[in-house]
């Protein structure tokens with residue numbers, strides 16, 4: 352590990368947290384949005400463009416949640432594979448669900464284009480690898496089904512063919528999904544902040560929304576800086592959901608995700624390890640994700656999701672795992688190690704809905720970059736044209752379990768259970 356390792360996200364170098372002073376609180380506003388990540392900002396943009404007055408609140412700096420901390424993989428996959436969804440819910444629902452995932456993917460591309468955001472959005476494909484023959488067989492089956500029913504392109508690579516895609520002997524096969532993308536998540540978020548300010552959204556950093564009261568014709572909103580009235584309220588808080596709406600907190604399982612960036616690496620070494628500059632994931636439930644930094648200077652690695660630890664310890668563990676995949680990295684250290692919060696739901700599906708008049712979108716299960724971009728638009732549409740939103744994720748049963756209040760003590764144990772069940776190799 353490098354002596355000067357930073358514990359802020361690597362992304363904040365190019366996109367520091369915006370230096371915004373909170374304006375005075377309004378006496379009355381059309382829509383108050385809690386949470387200033389992708390979901391909240393995109394909803395705000397669409398509402399303000401339709402002529403509504405909108406204020407966005409965040410307990411911390413604007414965008415200090417997962418939206419400026421993630422890996423920047425833009426995909427269309429849920430924790431529920433297409434094959435598992437067919438078994439659990441039937442073919443027709445699986446097709447509708449994955450078609451909407453494609454719409455969510457498209458929402459990112461559309462947002463980047465619409466607001467002319469310079470954020471390294473690049474369609475360069477994803478490699479999904481299998482470490483065991485069983486995983487490779489499952490991959491082939493999954494992507495053959497997706498091709499058959501959804502037309503999603505893919506290419507199967509056996510072990511010899513894999514050498515042209517990844518410089519690691521560890522995997523026995525994989526599939527390339529040529530039409531998936533990556534992004535610089537910090538610059539994407541910064542572009543949304545710029546667009547929101549230009550459109551007239553008022554942004555209130557360091558202003559926790561502490562209480563909401565539905566008064567029958569709108570909301571009384573209490574914040575750390577005072578109170579005001581709002582016609583509608585959106586909760587866009589995903590992994591950072593607190594006790595503001597206990598009903599929602601009871602339905603979400605927050606978990607920590609960890610990411611690191613290596614020291615700068617020789618270009619020739621990166622070209623040898625990640626030859627085609629794709630995004631890379633493995634096939635475990637507790638997925639590992641690898642990519643180049645957008646400028647090609649280093650490798651970024653995400654893993655050990657759900658672990659309770661600190662950035663220094665996780666730098667050591669993640670780099671140990673990365674060296675296990677790429678022994679050629681043994682001379683190199685970690686320059687950045689950071690964490691962020693995601694949220695899963697008990698049914699492993701994202702949810703969009705309204706409870707006691709409060710609109711919400713959450714439970715993205717690690718697909719929040721496309722889902723947040725998509726649901727931000729849908730939340731705005733629900734307010735502008737009630738009843739017009741068609742989404743397989745909207746207004747469905749949102750399960751919880753008895754006595755659960757949002758305490759996620761069981762997550763590290765659950766992840767260890769999956770690691771053992773799937774025989775995932777642990778680095779020293």
Ligand SMILES: Cc1cc2nc3c(=O)[nH]c(=O)nc-3n(C[C@H](O)[C@H](O)[C@H](O)COP(=O)(O)OP(=O)(O)OC[C@H]3O[C@@H](n4cnc5c(N)ncnc54)[C@H](O)[C@@H]3O)c2cc1C
Pocket residue numbers: 385386387388389390391408409410411414415416417418419420421422423424425426558559560561587588589590591592593595607608609610653690691692693694715717718719720721722723
């Ligand atoms: C390390 C990591 C890697 C990831 N990689 C990927 C990836 O590659 N691809 C992908 O699709 N997804 C990924 N994700 C998930 C994705 O980043 C999130 O799902 C997504 O950013 C959620 O966006 P959001 O706008 O809903 O919430 P967030 O961006 O998390 O914002 C929620 C905000 O709500 C605020 N808040 C909470 N309560 C209150 C309150 N009471 N008052 C005021 N403010 C409040 C918080 O301060 C926070 O800023 C990753 C996440 C992490 C942490």
